[in-house]
Amino acid sequence: MTERFRPAWVEIDLDAVRANTRAVRAAAAPAGVMAVVKADGYGHGAVPVSGAVLDAGAEWLGVALTEEGITLREAGIDAPILVLSEPAPDAAEAVVAGGLTPVVYTLAGLEHLAKAVARIGRRDSLPVHLKIDTGMHRVGCAPGEARAMVDAISDRAELHLGGVCTHLAVADEPDDPYTGEQLDRFDALLGALVASGVDVGIRHAANSAALVSFPAANYDLVRTGIAIYGIAPNAALADRISLHPALSFKARVSYVKTLPAGSRLSYGLRYEVTRSSRVATVPVGYADGVPRNLAHVGGEVIVGGRKVPIAGTVTMDQILLDVGDAPVEVGDEVVLIGRQGDAEVTATDWADRLGTIPYEIVCGIGPRVPRRVV
Numbered sequence: 019m020t021e022r023f024r025p026a027w028v029e030i031d032l033d034a035v036r037a038n039t040r041a042v043r044a045a046a047a048p049a050g051v052m053a054v055v056k057a058d059g060y061g062h063g064a065v066p067v068s069g070a071v072l073d074a075g076a077e078w079l080g081v082a083l084t085e086e087g088i089t090l091r092e093a094g095i096d097a098p099i100l101v102l103s104e105p106a107p108d109a110a111e112a113v114v115a116g117g118l119t120p121v122v123y124t125l126a127g128l129e130h131l132a133k134a135v136a137r138i139g140r141r142d143s144l145p146v147h148l149k150i151d152t153g154m155h156r157v158g159c160a161p162g163e164a165r166a167m168v169d170a171i172s173d174r175a176e177l178h179l180g181g182v183c184t185h186l187a188v189a190d191e192p193d194d195p196y197t198g199e200q201l202d203r204f205d206a207l208l209g210a211l212v213a214s215g216v217d218v219g220i221r222h223a224a225n226s227a228a229l230v231s232f233p234a235a236n237y238d239l240v241r242t243g244i245a246i247y248g249i250a251p252n253a254a255l256a257d258r259i260s261l262h263p264a265l266s267f268k269a270r271v272s273y274v275k276t277l278p279a280g281s282r283l284s285y286g287l288r289y290e291v292t293r294s295s296r297v298a299t300v301p302v303g304y305a306d307g308v309p310r311n312l313a314h315v316g317g318e319v320i321v322g323g324r325k326v327p328i329a330g331t332v333t334m335d336q337i338l339l340d341v342g343d344a345p346v347e348v349g350d351e352v353v354l355i356g357r358q359g360d361a362e363v364t365a366t367d368w369a370d371r372l373g374t375i376p377y378e379i380v381c382g383i384g385p386r387v388p389r390r391v392v
Contacts, residue, residue, distance in 0.1 A: 022388050025270035025349075026302045029356070029392045030062050032070040034264040038246045039074035041259045045229055049236040052078035052100065052222070054243035056086055061307075061380045062247055062265055063389045065093045071246055072097050080241055084109040087118040100147060102241075103157055110134035114144055119180060123149045123159040128170050128177065135176035145180025146171060147220070150207060152200040154187040161207045168216055181220035182208060186235065190227035190252045197232055227251040230258040249365060249376045263364060265380055266356030267307075267387070271321070271348050272336075273299040283338050284330025288314065291329070296341045300352050303335040307383035308354065313337070315371040321352045323359035355379075 043051050053076040054060075059067035068079055068090055079099045081087045084106075087099045101120045105113050110130040113120050115138055122128055128146070135144050148167055151158030159167055164182075171179050184204045188194040204223060211218050221237035226245035228235040231254045248263035250256035276296050283289045283297065291297070298321065304310040309317075313328035319337075320326075322344050329340040339352070351358070355365055365376040372379075 024301050024386075025272065026300075026306065026387055027268055028061075028383055028387050028389045029266040029268065030066065030389055031262070031264045031266070031392055032066060034248050034262040035062070035067055035070040035246060036074040038248050038261050038264070039071045039076055041261065042226075042229065042240070042242050042245050043075050045259050046224075046236055046240045046242075049224075050077040050239045052076065052080045052239050052241045053246050054080040054102075054241055055090070056080065056082035056102065056243070057381045058086075060243060060247050060377065061383045063391070064090060065095070066389075066391050067246075068093075068095050068097070076246075078239065080243075084112050084116075084118065088112060088116050091116045091118075104149070105131070111138060114138050114140055119145050119147060121149045121157075121183065122146045122171075123151075123157060123167070125167070125170055128167070128174065132174040132176040140176070143176055143178045145219070146177055147181035147183050147222075148179060150182065150184045150204060152184045152203040152207075153196065154185050154200075156185065158184065161203055164207055164211070165214075168211060179217065179219055181222065181239075182211070182218045183220075183222045183241075186223060186225060186228055186232070189225055189232060189235070192231040192252065192254050197228070197235070201232065201235055225251075226255060230255055244377055247380065249380070251375075251377075263356070265365070265383075267302075267354040267383060268356065269300050269302045269352045269354065271298045271339075271346060271350045271352060272301045274346060274348055282330075283340075284313075285333060286331050289330035289338075289340070291340055293342075296343065296346060297329060298339040298341050298346050298350075298352075300337050300339060301335060302354065302387070303333045303337060305334045305384060306387050307379070308332050308337060309368070309372055309379075309382070312368065312372065317368065317371060318363060319352055319354045320356075320358040320361045320363060321346055321350055323361055325361050325363065 053071035055064040104127040149158040222239040224235040224240040318325040329338040365379040
């Protein structure tokens with residue numbers, strides 16, 4: 019691996035991941051836990067996070083892509099792994115060979131997987147989880163199509179039904195009645211299948227947001243992503259479960275200068291220092307996941323134990339800080355996300371200022387920033 023010279027890094031606290039997983043397990047019980055580690059563990063590192071959540075009692079891992087599941091297998095992880103969307107046709111053999119469990123929702127998808135099992139010569143049948151679209155309208159078969167899908171699975175000796183699942187569209191808004199409507203549709207379908215003698219396997223619907231707001235959605239397994247990284251998707255979860263952010267984003271000051279009052283900074287010259295001020299350069303930018311507009315919505319970082327403003331437009335590789343008359347020097351640690359002394363900046367702080375969600379913030383920290391497990 020190429021040596022890293024730039025003083026910027028992300029720290030991942032696996033003890034926090036373990037503690038969050040145990041907290042989620044306690045809240046979900048008696049349901050089991052699937053830790054969602056797609057998008058490289060939401061930017062935290064899928065392989066080390068997977069080891070930590072399994073240590074803490076998670077039974078399943080969830081990924082978005084076949085490639086993500088294969089990466090975990092190549093790292094020696096043998097826990098059950100669910101591919102959360104139906105694999106592309108040319109990925110079917112890799113799914114089977116990797117011992118991954120695919121979500122399915124089309125007859126064509128079933129056919130590709132069954133043929134892959136036959137070609138590879140797998141001795142036992144491949145479990146698949148049937149995804150039902152109860153109202154999010156992203157992927158999944160309509161409830162009225164579910165019986166035909168179940169019959170198609172049972173008609174193929176290469177496959178068997180391992181579970182039935184759905185996804186909730188507004189679980190992070192506890193007062194919205196739509197989640198209850200989705201669960202009613204899901205329950206009605208499950209009831210009809212069971213009444214007709216179908217073993218539906220593992221039932222799952224809840225994400226992190228639904229975990230405490232809609233306990234009826236927990237069924238046999240909860241699919242929790244953002245919570246295991248210590249970030250609450252809504253206030254209800256934050257109030258009920260103690261979570262500890264696992265990610266800190268840090269760098270070191272690379273340059274310091276003193277500028278006179280009236281100096282304007284960075285692209286567009288949109289920030290003006292109102293007094294003679296020391297300005298520090300930090301070698302991270304929007305190519306690393308610091309949103310370009312963060313400074314213009316009041317974004318702050320921590321240096322010397324206190325919050326200071328990002329001064330001017332974030333550039334591709336660098337940001338500027340207005341540190342006033344503070345004795346900041348080259349080499350001083352800057353905390354973009356995390357805690358220093360009594361000061362803290364969270365991914366949720368960034369998200370609130372930018373009108374987005376913290377998922378986007380942590381997933382957006384790019385691969386130029388090395389991850390260090392602590």
